[in-house]
Amino acid sequence: MSTSSQPPILTADSLTKSFGGFRAVNDISLTLGAREILGVIGPNGAGKSTLFNLLAGAIPLDAGRIGLDGVDLSHARPEARIRAGLGRTFQIPRPFARMTVLENVMASAQGQRGERLLPALIAPRRVAEQERANAVRAREILDFVALSHLEDQPASVLSGGQRKLLELARVLMAEPRVILLDEPAAGVNPALLDMIIDRIIAINQLGIAVLLIEHNMEMIARLCPRVIVMAAGKALAEGAPSEVTKRADVIDVYLEGMPA
Numbered sequence: 727m728s729t730s731s732q733p734p735i736l737t738a739d740s741l742t743k744s745f746g747g748f749r750a751v752n753d754i755s756l757t758l759g760a761r762e763i764l765g766v767i768g769p770n771g772a773g774k775s776t777l778f779n780l781l782a783g784a785i786p787l788d789a790g791r792i793g794l795d796g797v798d799l800s801h802a803r804p805e806a807r808i809r810a811g812l813g814r815t816f817q818i819p820r821p822f823a824r825m826t827v828l829e830n831v832m833a834s835a836q837g838q839r840g841e842r843l844l845p846a847l848i849a850p851r852r853v854a855e856q857e858r859a860n861a862v863r864a865r866e867i868l869d870f871v872a873l874s875h876l877e878d879q880p881a882s883v884l885s886g887g888q889r890k891l892l893e894l895a896r897v898l899m900a901e902p903r904v905i906l907l908d909e910p911a912a913g914v915n916p917a918l919l920d921m922i923i924d925r926i927i928a929i930n931q932l933g934i935a936v937l938l939i940e941h942n943m944e945m946i947a948r949l950c951p952r953v954i955v956m957a958a959g960k961a962l963a964e965g966a967p968s969e970v971t972k973r974a975d976v977i978d979v980y981l982e983g984m985p986a
């Protein structure tokens with residue numbers, strides 16, 4: 727069992743998931759401390775994204791339990807997990823390409839009255855007020871991720887790194903207590919990489935815990951005091967990045983996937 731020294735916010739107990747006869751996630755347990763940035767590393771196909779999909783509720787568990795601050799979310803729908811404070815980003819960001827950057831962020835606001843027809847008919851003024859409040863908050867978040875200058879642009883014009891920042895903004899709009907970050911460094915140029923690392927630190931300093939899947943070991947070393955190494959669906963090792971990456975069994979699983 728992988729355990730943080732801090733009080734836990736997210737706990738996963740013995741999560742298991744098979745596709746056909748293949749166990750992609752095989753009895754994984756972890757705890758994420760309330761103010762922690764915990765890394766999840768491992769070679770391609772180790773089961774990292776499947777683990778995130780289980781935590782976020784994108785796919786159902788075969789077995790195991792997921793708790794957020796003591797609340798059992800094991801079988802909750804993805805939207806219920808977001809409302810409970812569990813946010814996620816994707817390896818390949820999926821913004822609404824034709825909507826503006828600001829609209830993309832506003833679309834992640836929780837409990838939008840305007841989305842439901844009845845409140846909009848009964849109390850249009852309150853719906854408009856909430857829209858205005860959402861716009862103010864979305865602009866603050868865009869400022870936080872340094873995308874304010876692009877708020878009126880369609881999301882389709884953003885670079886790979888800017889899309890990652892927009893994903894962060896969208897997830898922040900839902901007021902998470904935990905963020906699952908799936909490869910925030912992938913497809914990002916070096917200039918924006920520093921910016922993204924800096925923003926993840928700032929997000930964590932706001933009191934948000936982060937579970938981070940990443941192949942970029944510089945990012946892992948800069949952000950994560952502790953990492954879990956996954957291999958073949960299992961947790962192979964856990965500890966400080968500088969220590970686990972020296973272990974012979976960890977080096978072996980990375981070398982296995984390499985051409986001879």
Ligand SMILES: Nc1ncnc2c1ncn2[C@@H]1O[C@H](COP(=O)(O)OP(=O)(O)OP(=O)(O)O)[C@@H](O)[C@H]1O
Pocket residue numbers: 745750768769770771772773774775776777
């Ligand atoms: N929906 C699915 N159906 C069948 N097999 C799947 C499915 N999703 C994942 N797998 C398999 O499960 C294994 C783990 O995949 P997963 O994407 O979780 O690995 P990963 O560690 O995230 O890899 P990467 O670092 O390349 O993103 C792989 O062998 C993959 O082919």
